[in-house]
Amino acid sequence: MDLLEYQGKQLLARHAIPVPVGKPASTVDAAAGAASEIGYPCAIKAQVQIGGRGKLGGIKIATTEAEARQHASAILGMDIRGLTVRELWVEAASEIAAEYYASIVFDRGAKAALVMLSTRGGMDIEAVAAETPEAIASLHVDPLIGLQPFHARRLAFEAQVAEDVVRPVGAFLDALYRTFVQEEAMLVEVNPLVITPARVLVALDAKVTLDDNALYRHPENAALRDLSAEDPQERMAKQRDLVYVKLDGDIGVLGNGAGLVMSTLDVVAQHGGKPANFLDAGGGAKADAITAAVEVILSNRSVKAVLFNIFGGITRCDEVARGLIEAFETIKPTVPFVVRLDGTNSVEGRELLAGAGLANVHAVDTMDAAAARVVELAR
Amino acid sequence: MSVLVDRDTRLCVAGITGREGRFHTLNNRNYGTAVVSGVTPGKGGQDVEGIPVFNTFREAVAASEANTTMIFVPPPFAADSILEAADAGIATIVAITEGIPAHEELRTYAQLQRMPGIRLIGPNCPGVLSPGKANVGIIPAAFFREGNIGVVSRSGTLTYQVGNELARRGFGNSSIVGIGGDPVPGSSFVEVIALFEADPETELIVMAGEIGGRAEEEAAEYIAAHVTKPVVAYIAGFTAPPGKTMGHAGAIVSGTQGTAAAKAAALEANGVQVGRTPTAVADIVVAILNS
Numbered sequence: 166m167d168l169l170e171y172q173g174k175q176l177l178a179r180h181a182i183p184v185p186v187g188k189p190a191s192t193v194d195a196a197a198g199a200a201s202e203i204g205y206p207c208a209i210k211a212q213v214q215i216g217g218r219g220k221l222g223g224i225k226i227a228t229t230e231a232e233a234r235q236h237a238s239a240i241l242g243m244d245i246r247g248l249t250v251r252e253l254w255v256e257a258a259s260e261i262a263a264e265y266y267a268s269i270v271f272d273r274g275a276k277a278a279l280v281m282l283s284t285r286g287g288m289d290i291e292a293v294a295a296e297t298p299e300a301i302a303s304l305h306v307d308p309l310i311g312l313q314p315f316h317a318r319r320l321a322f323e324a325q326v327a328e329d330v331v332r333p334v335g336a337f338l339d340a341l342y343r344t345f346v347q348e349e350a351m352l353v354e355v356n357p358l359v360i361t362p363a364r365v366l367v368a369l370d371a372k373v374t375l376d377d378n379a380l381y382r383h384p385e386n387a388a389l390r391d392l393s394a395e396d397p398q399e400r401m402a403k404q405r406d407l408v409y410v411k412l413d414g415d416i417g418v419l420g421n422g423a424g425l426v427m428s429t430l431d432v433v434a435q436h437g438g439k440p441a442n443f444l445d446a447g448g449g450a451k452a453d454a455i456t457a458a459v460e461v462i463l464s465n466r467s468v469k470a471v472l473f474n475i476f477g478g479i480t481r482c483d484e485v486a487r488g489l490i491e492a493f494e495t496i497k498p499t500v501p502f503v504v505r506l507d508g509t510n511s512v513e514g515r516e517l518l519a520g521a522g523l524a525n526v527h528a529v530d531t532m533d534a535a536a537a538r539v540v541e542l543a544r
Numbered sequence: 545m546s547v548l549v550d551r552d553t554r555l556c557v558a559g560i561t562g563r564e565g566r567f568h569t570l571n572n573r574n575y576g577t578a579v580v581s582g583v584t585p586g587k588g589g590q591d592v593e594g595i596p597v598f599n600t601f602r603e604a605v606a607a608s609e610a611n612t613t614m615i616f617v618p619p620p621f622a623a624d625s626i627l628e629a630a631d632a633g634i635a636t637i638v639a640i641t642e643g644i645p646a647h648e649e650l651r652t653y654a655q656l657q658r659m660p661g662i663r664l665i666g667p668n669c670p671g672v673l674s675p676g677k678a679n680v681g682i683i684p685a686a687f688f689r690e691g692n693i694g695v696v697s698r699s700g701t702l703t704y705q706v707g708n709e710l711a712r713r714g715f716g717n718s719s720i721v722g723i724g725g726d727p728v729p730g731s732s733f734v735e736v737i738a739l740f741e742a743d744p745e746t747e748l749i750v751m752a753g754e755i756g757g758r759a760e761e762e763a764a765e766y767i768a769a770h771v772t773k774p775v776v777a778y779i780a781g782f783t784a785p786p787g788k789t790m791g792h793a794g795a796i797v798s799g800t801q802g803t804a805a806a807k808a809a810a811l812e813a814n815g816v817q818v819g820r821t822p823t824a825v826a827d828i829v830v831a832i833l834n835s
Contacts, residue, residue, distance in 0.1 A: 271646060273727045274758050276653055308650045349647045378619065379645035412785065423725060424699020424754050427780035431804075432821050434783045443784075448642065448700070449564075476704045478670055479564075479682045508684050508704055531712075532705060533823045 169212040171254040173371030180344040187256030196237035199255040209236040212252040264357035271351040277305040282320040286357040312342035349379035405457040414439025417462035417471035438540035455488020470543040473504040482506040482514030505535035546674035546719040547739040556581040556610035565616035575679040581608035601632035612636040619643035639666035649728040664730025670700035670722035691716020694740035697752035709826035718746040733763035755781030760807040768814035
């Protein structure tokens with residue numbers, strides 16, 4: 166789960182990391198009110214889950230209430246790389262002597278946390294990483310030992326931070342690592358990590374991704390879960406707990422297991438079709454989940470035909486058949502369905518489907534033939 | 545022969561008294577797997593259709609000489625169960641549980657690295673099937689038969705699809721190993737491919753990967769340096785758009801890293817034939833085995 170900047174900052178603040186004073190706002194009036202309360206100058210910042218907003222005009226400094234209103238109204242509703250700005254974060258402007266970069270990422274390849282530090286933070290960190298990777302100090306941390314003071318010192322010296330902030334940077338990295346572990350994050354990134362003229366460290370931005378599988382024991386974080394996806398089908402799917410990704414074609418696809426569904430998309434494309442979505446009904450999907458999935462797939466008006474590709478292991482084909490039959494009773498689809506049922510209880514599933522005599526449902530035995538058929542029907 | 549599970553497997557099931565745990569335990573036993581015990585804390589002394597249940601792994605191992613375990617407990621308790629099995633000296637741990645928190649997987653992996661001789665398959669995997677010998681997990685065994693093709697895969701149902709395409713052409717498997725799609729799999733392609741390379745019964749290896757991460761690229765390098773048997777690969781996700789998570793925690797493309805095209809190119813550059821669909825994979829396998 167990705168957090169918005171201000172949610173990430175509130176999380177960092179809980180672990181004693183200094184962040185600027187600020188307030189969220191979703192209207193121009195609220196933003197102006199927040200600005201007056203915080204005092205001028207203050208920053209008006211777009212809250213979107215995508216990088217690069219600064220360069221696109223999503224961050225402005227206001228020195229008066231009139232300016233705060235003007236910036237808030239310009240930024241609210243702005244499109245930043247396909248995302249509409251619906252929320253602002255108004256915060257006290259910080260004095261900046263230097264901009265550093267610090268992050269901890271869950272490195273799957275190395276099977277360890279990767280800690281990175283650089284004195285060249287700010288908007289061009291990606292260029293720094295590409296052109297002068299030696300300007301970013303990094304190391305992996307053994308999860309059973311954790312980040313030790315010597316790790317933090319090594320990073321600070323290797324990154325050549327100013328001598329007078331070696332100790333504060335060490336303390337900051339320690340707090341950042343504690344945040345990463347205790348909140349069970351996949352990423353915590355602070356860019357820029359500002360050094361003020363008074364030589365105080367402040368996290369001026371925060372990018373935090375939390376592990377969805379751990380949210381059950383972090384109720385405070387789970388409450389931040391955002392069910393308001395941009396796309397109406399993706400929103401519907403989130404609310405129904407389905408893994409759905411919208412694509413731009415006209416063939417609805419449902420399967421069980423991420424690998425098989427990805428493979429199904431590829432095979433449909435090989436036959437000249439264009440998938441309208443990725444939908445993984447998951448392991449052990451029951452009839453009601455299948456019905457909900459059909460509803461989500463068909464709510465996309467571009468869909469001209471639907472392919473069900475099920476290879477039952479823990480999922481039972483008779484449950485899938487029952488779900489499809491129920492979907493036909495309640496939703497009454499008008500587009501053709503191609504259904505391939507294989508694996509656990511496939512005989513029972515096929516019999517159920519045949520017995521229901523649903524119009525416009527085509528049973529096909531193999532994945533390849535099913536893909537070919539659905540492409541033909543979508544024409 | 546086969547890899548990981550066979551007629552010498554003595555299986556202890558963690559979470560044997562749960563609904564799903566019980567169902568698949570009995571399935572595995574019906575297939576012929578020697579299921580010798582189960583562990584559910586607080587239910588020691590009971591039995592599941594004659595299989596004795598113990599409170600701890602130490603008791604279960606002492607009483608039943610279990611050498612393999614299947615972990616079927618809910619995600620909040622699964623990492624603990626894996627570590628308990630390792631502590632009791634169980635050499636082969638197959639973790640089916642999906643949804644273990646990533647940081648726990650990381651700590652568990654790091655701990656198991658310090659315990660030589662103990663191997664974890666999964667978590668979030670369908671298990672291991674050695675047709676005709678033993679089934680440990682949830683793979684629908686009826687669809688596979690004995691043979692000489694080793695299959696290793698990150699995705700459960702994709703494994704079934706590939707195995708099924710081979711079965712339709714009359715080919716069977718030495719073993720089918722699902723390594724799981726989680727951020728920190730206990731065993732990687734490389735480790736399982738090494739087992740197949742050493743297994744005299746395996747003539748050819750099929751690996752089914754997917755977008756995201758570097759596991760397939762690492763396997764490609766390993767195969768070029770260490771594997772003499774033919775390897776045929778499949779990669780799912782050629783049409784996956786960048787930046788979107790495709791279900792599995794690992795299945796995300798970022799930039800040009802981890803794309804299906806990049807993985808296929810890495811494999812082909814190292815002498816591994818790549819089929820663009822599961823059907824094409826089976827056709828390549830047939831061509832190699834008949835030549």
